[in-house]
Amino acid sequence: MPALPPPISEFMLKLNVDTRSPAYLLVNKDGRLSEWGGDLASYGIEDLRKDQPVGEQVFFLEGMLPLDTSPLFLPYMKTDSGLSADIYLFTGEAGTWVLLMDATWEARKRKAIQQKANDLSLYVVEQQKVEEELQQKKDELEELVERRTHALARANFQLKLELEERQRIEDQLRTSEAKFRRVSESNMIGIMFWDLTGTVTDANDAFLDMIGYSREDLTAGKVRWDDITRPELRHLDDQAIEEMRESGACTPFEKVFIRKDGNRIPLLFGAALLEGSKHQTVCFALDLKKHK
Amino acid sequence: MIQKKICMLGAFAVGKTSLVKQFVESVYSDKYHTTVGVKVDKKSVIAGGQEVTLLLWDIQGEDGVQKLRPSYLRGAAGYLLVVDGTRRETLDTAYAIQQSAQQNMGLVPFVVVINKSDLVEQWALDDKAIGELTESGWSVYRTSAKTGQHVEDAFLTLAEKIMEV
Numbered sequence: 001m002p003a004l005p006p007p008i009s010e011f012m013l014k015l016n017v018d019t020r021s022p023a024y025l026l027v028n029k030d031g032r033l034s035e036w037g038g039d040l041a042s043y044g045i046e047d048l049r050k051d052q053p054v055g056e057q058v059f060f061l062e063g064m065l066p067l068d069t070s071p072l073f074l075p076y077m078k079t080d081s082g083l084s085a086d087i088y089l090f091t092g093e094a095g096t097w098v099l100l101m102d103a104t105w106e107a108r109k110r111k112a113i114q115q116k117a118n119d120l121s122l123y124v125v126e127q128q129k130v131e132e133e134l135q136q137k138k139d140e141l142e143e144l145v146e147r148r149t150h151a152l153a154r155a156n157f158q159l160k161l162e163l164e165e166r167q168r169i170e171d172q173l174r175t176s177e178a179k180f181r182r183v184s185e186s187n188m189i190g191i192m193f194w195d196l197t198g199t200v201t202d203a204n205d206a207f208l209d210m211i212g213y214s215r216e217d218l219t220a221g222k223v224r225w226d227d228i229t230r231p232e233l234r235h236l237d238d239q240a241i242e243e244m245r246e247s248g249a250c251t252p253f254e255k256v257f258i259r260k261d262g263n264r265i266p267l268l269f270g271a272a273l274l275e276g277s278k279h280q281t282v283c284f285a286l287d288l289k290k291h292k
Numbered sequence: 293m294i295q296k297k298i299c300m301l302g303a304f305a306v307g308k309t310s311l312v313k314q315f316v317e318s319v320y321s322d323k324y325h326t327t328v329g330v331k332v333d334k335k336s337v338i339a340g341g342q343e344v345t346l347l348l349w350d351i352q353g354e355d356g357v358q359k360l361r362p363s364y365l366r367g368a369a370g371y372l373l374v375v376d377g378t379r380r381e382t383l384d385t386a387y388a389i390q391q392s393a394q395q396n397m398g399l400v401p402f403v404v405v406i407n408k409s410d411l412v413e414q415w416a417l418d419d420k421a422i423g424e425l426t427e428s429g430w431s432v433y434r435t436s437a438k439t440g441q442h443v444e445d446a447f448l449t450l451a452e453k454i455m456e457v
Contacts, residue, residue, distance in 0.1 A: 056293055059347050060332050063297040063367020072363050076329020076352075084329060111328040114352075118304050118326045121355065125379060129416075 016101070021083075025098040027054045031065050034095060043100055044080030058098075064089065067096045076107045084108075190267075190285035196241060197279070198225040210267065210287055212259035228257045230264070244273050244281065254288065265289065295334075295345045296454050297367050298447075301360065301393060302374030303385035304353030307407040310437035311374065312350050315447050320438050327352045330364055337448060340455030346447065354385055362396045370401040370454045372446065377406045377434070380416040401453035403431045405446050410436040 004012075016022060023038030023045070033054045040046070048057055055062035060077060071090035078084050079100075084107035088099040184191045190207030194200045200223040208215060213223050229237060233255055240250035252270035259265055271283040300308040309327055313319050316335045333348045351364050365371075373390055376382040386404070393402070404425055406417065412434075425432045431453070433446040 055295060059295070059334060060349075062295045062347050063369070065367075072366065074330065074363055075361070078329060078331035107328050111326060114328055115326045118353075118355065119324070122305055122324075125381075 020101040020103075023100045025054065025058065025061075026095050027061070027065055027098065028095040029066065031055065033057060038100070040100070042081060042102070043083055043085055045100075060087070061098065065096055067091050076103055076110070078107075190287070192283050192285070193274075194225050194281055194283065195279045196281065200225060201280075207285055210259075210265055210285060211257050212261050212263075217260070228259075230256050230258060240269075240271060244271060245278070248273050257285070293345065294342060295347055296369040296451070297347045297349060298450060298454075299349045299351055299365055299368045299371040299393075300374060301351060301371050301386075301389050302353060303376065303379075303382040303389075304355045306353065306374045306376040306379075306382050307437045308353060308372075308374050309350050311372070311405065311407065311435065311443055311446075312348050314437045314440050314443045316348070318440065320440075322438075335447075337451050339448065339451035342455070344451055344455065346451060354389060360389055360392050365393060365396045368397055368400060369457075370403075370450050371397075372450060373402055373404045375404065375406045375417070377408045377415040377417050378411050380421075383417060383421060401450060401457060403433060403446050403450045403453070406432065406434045407437055409434045409441055410438045 021039040021042050023040040023043060024036065025033060025040075025045075025048075026035035028034045031053055032051050033048060034050065036048055040048070045058060054065065060074070064072070067089055069091060071088060074087040074089075076084045077087050083102055084104045085100040086103040088097075088101075090097055090099075183189075184204045187204055187206035187209075190204065190210050192200055192203035192207045199221065200218065203218055203223070205215075208218065208223075211223070211228050217223055225237075226234075236253060236255055240253065243250040249272035250270065252268055254266060255269045256264050256266050266288040268286040268288055269283065271281045274280040274282055300312060302308055304326060305324055309325070309331075310320060312333050313321075316333050327350055329352055331350045333350065334345055335348065336343055336345045338344070349364060349368070351360070354360055371393060373386050373393075375386045390402070393400075406422065408415075422432060422434075431449055433442045433449070435442045435446055437443060
């Protein structure tokens with residue numbers, strides 16, 4: 001270090017003395033206090049006892065001594081008075097010197113900066129946590145949306161299949177109905193519908209011709225099964241009904257119907273329960289007189 | 293008169309000052325005030341069957357800029373290594389500080405304190421991370437400087453360990 005002119009050295013010394021409240025302690029090699037001076041009171045260091053262990057009087061020196069040859073620096077030590085001191089320890093011939101210099105102003109400046117830096121770091125950590133939580137929620141939400149979308153797509157596909165199946169069944173039904181209507185309307189054979197209570201609900205012209213009733217009679221509900229069936233042959237009908245209940249259809253059998261004009265007409269008769277019904281039947285009748 | 297110097301070590305804002313205040317004065321403040329430099333408090337306890345005055349050096353927390361100053365550690369009989377349970381990175385800092393402290397002080401007793409147990413639902417440390425500490429043979433306490441939970445236990449355990457040396 002370059003030698004400073006005496007006025008500079010003296011000015012610096014005076015500046016330090018005036019602004020930094022220097023104070024000192026001298027500790028002998030046994031760790032006992034041998035000398036002190038300066039503005040110790042401003043650091044709250046009072047009631048010192050000579051030749052007594054220094055660690056019992058100045059607590060921050062407990063364990064610090066003896067010092068090896070290197071000086072020791074303890075910056076910004078908060079003292080009992082509330083002032084912060086820079087503390088220097090160094091060894092001389094008489095023992096260890098402890099120098100205290102006021103660093104309160106510097107400590108406050110540093111604290112203000114440090115507080116802002118730490119607050120900012122904590123804020124950043126907090127923000128990171130919030131962002132992580134948000135990201136997690138977002139991921140969960142996206143997963144939920146994806147699951148729901150997938151389920152919806154599956155349901156749509158299922159619905160499409162069901163609609164196609166329904167369309168196919170309806171087409172089949174329409175085709176089947178068209179075929180049956182063609183057979184019925186051709187009047188090649190007599191066809192009629194009745195329920196097991198005896199009411200004839202519908203019939204084609206061929207059947208109505210066989211039994212001598214008009215379509216108006218049918219519409220008016222005047223065509224009843226028991227009216228056109230001979231009582232002595234009723235047991236054949238009962239057998240046919242029983243067979244239909246068991247297997248859905250009965251074996252065609254010969255029977256005689258009573259026409260509206262009272263004449264008898266022999267017929268080959270067959271019947272089947274309509275699909276899904278336990279009472280509605282469809283029947284065919286073949287005029288045996290015409291075919292024999 | 294037995295006096296033992298204990299250092300409070302850990303990352304910044306883990307609650308070192310609050311733990312000392314709770315232990316010495318039984319008070320707590322929610323407001324965070326950073327520590328610059330060091331502040332020494334003392335409290336007498338019974339450890340090893342004797343009255344011991346603990347000199348508690350509340351040392352400024354470590355961060356990316358402020359590193360642990362070895363001069364503060366000189367003459368310490370033990371230290372409390374403080375971790376903030378809500379910040380995972382403070383455990384990493386604690387591991388680094390423990391290495392540094394051991395280099396400076398040698399094998400002196402220490403106790404690990406995982407602080408802020410009153411905020412346990414916000415903890416970022418899982419049982420596995422804490423288990424690794426205990427598996428290393430370290431004494432670990434989950435404390436709350438706010439409620440005082442296990443604060444005295446941690447200090448007294450350290451005092452006992454120091455008196456056993």
